[in-house]
Every structure is written in structure tokens, then in C-alpha cells.
Amino acid sequence: MVKKEGEMATIEISCVEVWREVSNYLDEEISLEMRERMEAHFKACAHCTAILDGTRNVVELVGDGRVFQVPDGFSKRLYKKLQKLP
Amino acid sequence: MGSHDSLAGEVRENLGVQAKLSMTESQLRANEAELIKSVCEGEREAFYELVRPYERMIYATAISVAKNPADAEEIAQEAVLKAFSHLCSFRGESKFSTWLVQITYNEAKMRLKKARPHLYESIDDRQQSEDGDFWPRDFADWRPIPSELLEQNEIRQAVQNAINSLSPSYREALVLRDVHYLSMKEISTILGISEPNVKSRLHRARLLLRDRLAPGIDGFWIKGQPYRKARPW
Numbered sequence: 001m002v003k004k005e006g007e008m009a010t011i012e013i014s015c016v017e018v019w020r021e022v023s024n025y026l027d028e029e030i031s032l033e034m035r036e037r038m039e040a041h042f043k044a045c046a047h048c049t050a051i052l053d054g055t056r057n058v059v060e061l062v063g064d065g066r067v068f069q070v071p072d073g074f075s076k077r078l079y080k081k082l083q084k085l086p
Numbered sequence: 087m088g089s090h091d092s093l094a095g096e097v098r099e100n101l102g103v104q105a106k107l108s109m110t111e112s113q114l115r116a117n118e119a120e121l122i123k124s125v126c127e128g129e130r131e132a133f134y135e136l137v138r139p140y141e142r143m144i145y146a147t148a149i150s151v152a153k154n155p156a157d158a159e160e161i162a163q164e165a166v167l168k169a170f171s172h173l174c175s176f177r178g179e180s181k182f183s184t185w186l187v188q189i190t191y192n193e194a195k196m197r198l199k200k201a202r203p204h205l206y207e208s209i210d211d212r213q214q215s216e217d218g219d220f221w222p223r224d225f226a227d228w229r230p231i232p233s234e235l236l237e238q239n240e241i242r243q244a245v246q247n248a249i250n251s252l253s254p255s256y257r258e259a260l261v262l263r264d265v266h267y268l269s270m271k272e273i274s275t276i277l278g279i280s281e282p283n284v285k286s287r288l289h290r291a292r293l294l295l296r297d298r299l300a301p302g303i304d305g306f307w308i309k310g311q312p313y314r315k316a317r318p319w
Contacts (some may be wrong), residue, residue: 023289027263029270056298062264062301066236067245068146071155074162075141079134081163082170 013037018048022055118182127176133170140183143266144190150261151194153250161197165190180272187266188276191258248298256291263288 004022013034018041025038032045042049109117124132137144144165149158169189176185236242249257262273263284274281 004205019293020289023292024285026292027270027285027288029285051293051296054300055292058292058295058299059264061236061245062249062260062295064236064269065142065243067249068142068149068261068265069242070142070145071159074145074159075138078141078163078166082130082133082166085167085170 003086011040015041015045015048018045019051020047022052025052026056026059115178115181119178122173122176122182127169133173136182137166137169137186138185143183144186146261146265147187147190148194150257150265151191151198151254157197158194161194162190165193168193180275183234183266183291184272184276186263187268210276245299248295251298252291252294256287256294259284259287260291260295264292 021030021034021038025035030038037086042052090094118136120134121132125136141162144162148161148165149155152161154160165186169186173190176182181187236245249260252260258277259273262268262276263270268276270281270284273284277284279287
């Protein structure tokens with residue numbers, strides 16, 4: 001139940017609990033205590049580390065400006081519309 | 087001549103975006119407040135300057151609801167026109183960018199409701215499916231993504247297809263957070279749902295995308311080969 005030598009004890013956490021919080025972990029929307037528990041878990045669990053890395057990759061892929069590009073000529077057409085306003 | 091003009095325009099735009107990026111939040115707000123004042127005093131050109139850095143944001147918001155590029159462009163145009171007509175009533179209670187996203191999102195939802203009332207009802211009646219936990223289906227290892235990968239059109243397309251395959255409620259939360267970097271509170275206001283609900287949708291959206299994209303990073307969805315785990319263990 002308790003682990004880590006010489007430091008403050010960290011309560012173990014299950015894979016299921018880690019999966020539930022992985023997105024909040026990336027958004028830093030969890031308590032410091034939960035963060036420490038998850039980080040201790042990641043050190044020992046390859047499955048959950050793969051979930052974390054993959055989810056982080058997704059966040060990076062989606063956030064990359066090249067994924068949502070405006071169509072060619074978008075600006076021109078938009079400003080033409082604006083110019084037509086009375 | 088035309089290409090020089092468009093290149094010069096592009097350079098100006100990039101410089102404008104870079105300048106905005108280097109501004110602090112309060113500088114940006116002050117700068118935008120000045121531009122808004124100018125627009126309200128009749129200087130229309132200032133509106134172009136105000137909106138230009140957010141074109142991609144507006145379009146991405148529109149396409150996150152509409153999916154279809156032609157519809158998304160119409161929605162984006164309509165949203166910008168509405169922003170222009172209501173600009174002088176903007177009180178700066180939220181960031182200008184959040185206000186623009188809110189207008190775009192409302193416009194997109196309104197159109198969707200008009201065009202496909204049936205679909206809209208089923209989208210809105212989705213609360214029950216968000217109860218309970220959502221687990222990843224695949225544990226494939228996934229190496230860090232080299233940035234050059236997104237230079238490839240087919241990779242960008244695969245990511246877009248995966249995003250489009252999400253249900254609208256998940257896609258909207260994902261775009262607002264991971265494309266626009268809005269806070270949970272801002273997203274909650276725009277979508278009209280609680281913050282825990284935003285987090286739940288975001289969580290599901292990211293894990294679903296991970297399930298759909300992770301096996302592909304080794305090339306399977308690029309080459310059209312059948313699904314298999316990249317590293318089954």
C-alpha cells in the first residue's frame with residue numbers, strides 16, 4: 001500500500017484510476033497528491049506510460065497549426081464580404 | 087505582381103501574428119481595446135487587423151461543428167460579419183478571441199439545428215452516454231512524434247479524419263481546448279456545460295483519438311493496411 005524509500009509515502013494507485021485521470025494530468029487539473037501518485041505509477045507501469053505518451057502525442061498533433069488550415073483564398077473572400085457591408 | 091502582393095501580405099500577416107505572440111496578455115488586450123475603439127469610431131480597416139490573427143481559430147471552430155469545409159467557411163464568414171456588427175457592444179468581459187469563438191460556435195450550432203434538426207436533437211441528447219468510465223482499448227507504445235511528420239499531407243488528413251470521426255460533443259471540446267487553448271471555464275461557458283463535463287468530454291475525445299491514431303503512427307493507416315497494434319505486448 002505504501003512505497004518509496006526515505007521519502008514521504010505515496011499511496012499506490014490502480015491502472016484504472018490512472019486512465020481516468022490521464023487527461024486531467026496533462027492539463028494539470030489534478031491535486032499535487034494525485035500527480036505524485038500517478039508519477040509513481042508511471043515509473044512502474046509500461047501500459048499506463050504508453051497511454052500517457054500516446055495521449056500527449058494526440059494533444060500535440062491536434063494543437064499543431066498545420067492540422068486545421070484555412071482553405072486557400074479564405075482571407076480574401078472574407079474581406080471581400082466585409083467590404084460589401086454598408 | 088499578384089504573387090508578390092500575396093507574399094507580402096503573408097509576410098505582414100506572419101509578422102502580425104508573431105508580434106501578437108510576443109505580447110503579454112495585458113498588452114494584447116490593450117491593443118485589441120484600441121482597435122475596437124477605432125472600429126467603433128468608423129475605421130473599418132482596424133477590424134481587419136483585429137480579426138486577422140484569429141482567422142484559423144474561427145475556421146477551426148466552425149469546422150469542428152460543421153465538418154464540411156464549404157459550410158465551415160460560410161459559418162466563419164457569417165460569424166465575422168456578426169462580430170463586426172456587434173463589436174461596439176463587446177464589453178471586454180472575456181477575451182476578444184473567446185468572444186469570437188463563442189459567436190462562431192453559436193452560428194455553427196444554429197445552422198446545424200436549422201439544416202438537420204433531427205441530428206441536432208440526437209447530439210444534444212447525449213448526456214447519458216457520458217456517464218461511467220471510458221477505457222483505452224489499445225496499449226500500443228507510441229514514440230514521440232517528429233514535427234516533420236505533419237508536413238505530410240496524408241498524415242494531416244489522417245489526423246483530421248480521426249477528429250471528424252469523433253461525436254460532435256467530443257470534437258467541440260477537443261478543438262476548444264487543444265486547438266484554441268481555452269481554459270476549462272471558458273469552454274464551459276461556450277458549450278453551456280459544467281467544467282467536470284468539459285473534462286469528461288475532453289478525456290474521452292483524447293483517448294478515442296489515441297486509440298484511432300496510435301497504431302497508425304507506424305504507418306498502418308497511411309498505407310491502408312488493416313489495423314494491428316504497433317507493439318503488442
